[in-house]
Amino acid sequence: MFSQDKCVNCGDCVSVCPAGIHYRAEENGAMKHFVDRNKDCIGCRKCEEICTQNALDIMGKDVTVSELMEIIMQDYDFYIASGGGVTIGGGEMSLQTDFAVALFSECKKMMLNTAVETQGTTSLANYQKLAPVTDTFLFDIKQINSAHHKALFGIGNEGIRRNLEWLVDSGANVIVRMPLVRGYNDSWEAITGAIDYVQNLAKRGNIRRIDMLPYHQLGRKKYERLDMPYPITQDPSYSPEELDQLETFFAQFDFDIRLVRH
Incomplete structure (x- = not known):
């Protein structure tokens, strides 16, 4: 990622990059740095290491379970005192299920609480592996109508619902989360449909609550750093008054629904 x-x-990064990704070219009469997104980064981190301005970041790195546990254990006393623990997010964390299970198995040996953030989009087998070592599943439902879900994301939501229902039926501790994006999934039909589905499903197991997550623009800067156009052209953020109205609306349901304000 480039800032x-x-x-x-x-030009220091240009001189050390073995893949030729970094280059300088004239723009408006001045030399500027550019990143060739058509070339493949090999992740050597030489550009990141030589940059004195912290303008370059290679996102992600290879780590072992023992290396992560060493970092986690630095705050062990705090986790035990607070009841906190380790949450794995993403991307989609279930794409690295075997590593997550290995890490959580070590966490459970140390009596640490574990949680995952997931979109529920991978195979049921992944969630069956995760369930024995995961204390809480933070599970996204982005659109309850499968046809609308396919229009937005390219796939229906049948597999997502199957995974969620299996977790609930197996006794897993679940918090359902629904991002709210104006014009995409915030119609009353979409919201009430999702709430009704979760309320009925909660009768079969332990769904603690629904967290409603209003759209925010915290990811916009990442698009800029990746030289990618931001896909939402108009700002769909909610005003404080609109958030108040949503909270009033959620209060009418006989279920714990929380609006998470950023």
Whole structure:
């Protein structure tokens, strides 16, 4: 990821990159740094290491379970005192299920609480592996209508619902989360349909609550750093007054529904 506003155009990264991803070119009469997104980064981190302005970041790195446990255990006393623990998010964390299970198995040996954030989009087998070592599943439902879900994301939601229902039926501790994006999934039909589905499903097991997550723009900067156009052209953020109205609406349901304000 590249931050143009931090770059001083020194060219050091150009000289050390073995893949030729970094280059300088003239723009508006001045030399500027650019990243060739058509070339493949090999993840050597040489550009990141030589950049004195912290304008370059290689996101992600290979780690072992023991390396992560060493980091986690630095705050062990705090986790035990607070009841906190380790949450694995993503991306989609269930794409690395075997690693997550290995890490959580070590966490459970140390009596640490474990949680995952998931969209529920991978195979049921992954959730069956995760369930024995996971204390809480933070499970996203983005659109309850399968046809609308397919229009938005390219797939229906049958597999997602199957995974959620299996977790509930197996006795897993679940918090359902629903991102709210104006014009995409925030119609009363979409919201009430999701709430009704979760309420009925909760009769079969332990769904603690629904967290409603209003759209925010915290990810916009990442698109800029990746030289990608932001896919939402109009700002669908909610005003404080609209958030108040949503909270009033959620209060009418006989279920714990929380609006998470950013």
